Amino acid sequence: MFFGPGRELSFLEEEQVQSPLRSMAKRFFTNKIAMTGLIVFxxxxxxxxxxxxxxxxxxSYSDATQQNVPPTRKLAAVPEALKSDLRKLSVGTTYGIGCDNAGQVYTWGYTKITDKIDLAEIPDEVREAKIVDVAAGYDHVLALSDKGRLYVWGNTRLSQADIPQKAQKKDIILIGASTQYSAALTKEGYLYLWGNGNTADIKVKKDYQNHIVKFALSDYAYVCLMDDGSIQYTGYNATTSYAQIPEGLESGVIDIAASSTTFAAVTDDGEVAVWGNVTNGENEVPEFDGEIREIYGGRYHYTALLDTGKIISWGDNHFGQAKVPDHLAEGEEQIKDIYTGYYQNYAVNEDGKIFTWGLKGYLMGTDNLGxxxxxxxxxxxxxxxxxxxxxxxxxxxxxxxxxxxxxxxxxxxxxxxxxxxxxxxxxxxxxxxxxxxxxxxxxxxxxxxxxxxxxxxxxxxxxxxxxxxxxxxxxxxxxxxxxxxxxxxxxxxxxxxxxxxxxxxxxxxxxxxxxxxxxxxxxxxxxxxxxxxxxxxxxxxxxxxxxxxxxxxxxxxxxxxxxxxxxxxxxxxxxxxxxxxxxxxxxxxxxx
Missing domain, CATH: 1.10.3720.10 (MetI-like)
Structure with a gap:
C-alpha cells in the first residue's frame, strides 16, 4: 500500500502463498454484508x-424538573418575534416565557407540565390583556398586566391561582414564582404570598410589611431586602437554615437572589454572602475584577453582572449554565439585563440582542427521573x-x-x-x-x-x-x-x-x-x-x-x-x- 503495488502472482503461486487464515480473511473482507456488520459493531x-x-x-443523579423531556435542542430558543422587542423574560424548568412591549406573551421550550396541562396554552384573558411582566414557576406561570391585574395558569391544584383579592387592587412593582407558590410586591412595600404552604413558609410577619424593597424565592422559603438595606427572613419558621442570615447583612445590601436551596446577597462594598443548604458549590464565588452590581439565581448556580460590564457565574455547571461565553465574560457586550433560572441564562445587550448559555436540550430526551x-x-x-x-x-x-x-x-x-x-x-x-x-x-x-x-x-x-x-x-x-x-x-x-x-x-x-x-x-x-x-x-x-x-x-x-x-x-x-x-x-x- 505504501510502497507501490507488488509483483502480481500467478494463480498457482497465490494458492501456494495464501494460508487458510489469509484465505478466510480475504473472503470475509470481500463480503459486503459482513463488512457492514463489522463497521456498525x-x-x-x-x-x-x-x-x-x-x-x-x-x-445518584435525578431531577424532578427534567422528567420526561422529549428529544430537543430548542429549550432556550427564544421566538424570533420576541428577540427584537423584548420587555420581560423569565426562565422555567424546561421552558421560557416572555412578553414584548406590545404586551403579547410568548412561550418556548418544553411547556407540558402533565399530560393535560400545557403552559403554551395561554388563557384568552391573558392574550387580550397587555402583559408587562411575567414569572415562571415550577409548574405554573404568573403574569402582570398594565392595569395591575395578576393572572395565573398551569398547574393550579395546590392553590397556585388563589391570588389574594387585595393584591389585585394594588400597584404591583415586582412578581415572582417558585415551586408551587408565587409572590407579588406592591409599590408601598407590601408583600403578598400564595400557593402551597405545606412545602414552603409563605407567611409574612406584619412588622416587616410596607418596608420590603425586593424578595428572593427559593423552593422552600424566601427572604426580603428591606428599605434599611438589611436582609430579613420574614417568615415564621425561624429554625431553618434559610433563616440563619450571616453577619454583616444588617445594612448595606444592594441586591439579593435565590437558588433552589440557597440565598445570596451582595453588599455595597462588593462582598457576596451565600447561605442555606449549599450542595453544589453555590458559595464558591470566583475571583473577579470590579464590583458586583446585580446578582441572579438559577437552580444550583448564580450569575452576576459586574460594574465593568463583565458577567461571572458559579455553582453547578452540569449543563454549562455556569460557563459564561468568553465575549460576555470579557465585557465585550454592553449588557443591560440578565435573566437566570433553573439551568439557563439569558443576557440582553443595549441593542436588544439576546445571548444564551446553559441547557439547550437533550438529544434523546430524559427518563422518568430526569x-x-x-x-x-x-x-x-x-x-x-x-x-x-x-x-x-x-x-x-x-x-x-x-x-x-x-x-x-x-x-x-x-x-x-x-x-x-x-x-x-x-x-x-x-x-x-x-x-x-x-x-x-x-x-x-x-x-x-x-x-x-x-x-x-x-x-x-x-x-x-x-x-x-x-x-x-x-x-x-x-x-x-x-x-x-x-x-x-x-x-x-x-x-x-x-x-x-x-x-x-x-x-x-x-x-x-x-x-x-x-x-x-x-x-x-x-x-x-x-x-x-x-x-x-x-x-x-x-x-x-x-x-x-x-x-x-x-x-x-x-x-x-x-x-x-x-x-x-x-x-x-x-x-x-x-x-x-x-x-x-x-x-x-x-x-x-
Missing amino acids: LSCLLLVIIGPIFLPLDL RDVLTRLVNGGRVTMTVGAVSVIIMLLIGITIGGLSGYFGGRLDVVLMRIAEVISGIPFLPFALILSSVVSSSVSLTQRMYLIMVVLGILSWPPLARLVRAQILAVREQEYVMAAKAMGVKELTIVFKHILPNILSVVLVNITLDFATCMLTESSLSYLGFGIIPPTPTWGNMLTGANNSVVIQQYWWRWVFPALIFGICTIAINLMGDGLRDAVDPKSEER
Whole structure:
C-alpha cells in the first residue's frame, strides 16, 4: 500500500502463498454484508468505550424538573418575534416565557407540565390583556398586566391561582414564582404570598410589611431586602437554615437572589454572602475584577453582572449554565439585563440582542427521573457489552478446555464430561437465573449482582461450544501432524492446545461471535424482567423496562425507542459478522 503495488502472482503461486487464515480473511473482507456488520459493531463499540469519557454517569443523579423531556435542542430558543422587542423574560424548568412591549406573551421550550396541562396554552384573558411582566414557576406561570391585574395558569391544584383579592387592587412593582407558590410586591412595600404552604413558609410577619424593597424565592422559603438595606427572613419558621442570615447583612445590601436551596446577597462594598443548604458549590464565588452590581439565581448556580460590564457565574455547571461565553465574560457586550433560572441564562445587550448559555436540550430526551437518555444509553451499552464479553470469555475457557480434553482423550473421560455437559444443558437458564436472583437479591450489592450474572451466563452457556470443539478435535486427531507430534514425544496437553486448537480456531471464532450476541440478549432479558442488573446502574435491558407500560409507549416513546434501536442494530450487526465468518470458514455453506 505504501510502497507501490507488488509483483502480481500467478494463480498457482497465490494458492501456494495464501494460508487458510489469509484465505478466510480475504473472503470475509470481500463480503459486503459482513463488512457492514463489522463497521456498525465497531461503531457501537467505540461509542460505549469513548462515550462515557464525554458523558460521565452519576448513579445518584435525578431531577424532578427534567422528567420526561422529549428529544430537543430548542429549550432556550427564544421566538424570533420576541428577540427584537423584548420587555420581560423569565426562565422555567424546561421552558421560557416572555412578553414584548406590545404586551403579547410568548412561550418556548418544553411547556407540558402533565399530560393535560400545557403552559403554551395561554388563557384568552391573558392574550387580550397587555402583559408587562411575567414569572415562571415550577409548574405554573404568573403574569402582570398594565392595569395591575395578576393572572395565573398551569398547574393550579395546590392553590397556585388563589391570588389574594387585595393584591389585585394594588400597584404591583415586582412578581415572582417558585415551586408551587408565587409572590407579588406592591409599590408601598407590601408583600403578598400564595400557593402551597405545606412545602414552603409563605407567611409574612406584619412588622416587616410596607418596608420590603425586593424578595428572593427559593423552593422552600424566601427572604426580603428591606428599605434599611438589611436582609430579613420574614417568615415564621425561624429554625431553618434559610433563616440563619450571616453577619454583616444588617445594612448595606444592594441586591439579593435565590437558588433552589440557597440565598445570596451582595453588599455595597462588593462582598457576596451565600447561605442555606449549599450542595453544589453555590458559595464558591470566583475571583473577579470590579464590583458586583446585580446578582441572579438559577437552580444550583448564580450569575452576576459586574460594574465593568463583565458577567461571572458559579455553582453547578452540569449543563454549562455556569460557563459564561468568553465575549460576555470579557465585557465585550454592553449588557443591560440578565435573566437566570433553573439551568439557563439569558443576557440582553443595549441593542436588544439576546445571548444564551446553559441547557439547550437533550438529544434523546430524559427518563422518568430526569436523567439524560443518551448518557444512560452510552454507559448502559458499556455494561451490557462488558457482561456479554466476560460471559463469553468464561464460556470460552470452560468450553474449549472440556471439549478439547473430551475429544482428544475420549473413553471414560469423554463419557463423563459429555454427561456433565448434558446436565448443564438441561438446566433452563431463564427460570434458574430468576430464582437465583430472587434468592440472593437482598444479600449482594449491584456490583456483585453484575459479576454473578457474568459467571452464571458463562457457566451455563459452555456445553454447545464444548460439543463443537470435541467434534472438531475428533475429526483432526488422527491427522498426520498430530501423529507426528505424538511420535516426537510432545506432551498430550500441548498437542491439544498448541497444535490442534489453532487449526479449529476459525470455527470456534464463528461460534463465539454468535454467542456474544446471545449473552447480550440474555442479560438484557433478565434486566428487562427486573432480575438482572437493576437501576440505577443502566443496561440496555433495564432501560427498556418502561416499554411494558402503555403510557410510556404512547407518550414517552424516546424512553424505549432509542435503547431498542441501538440494541437491535448492535445484535444484528454481530449476527451479520458471525454469518460472514461462517461463510468465510466454509465457502460451501453459501451453496447450501
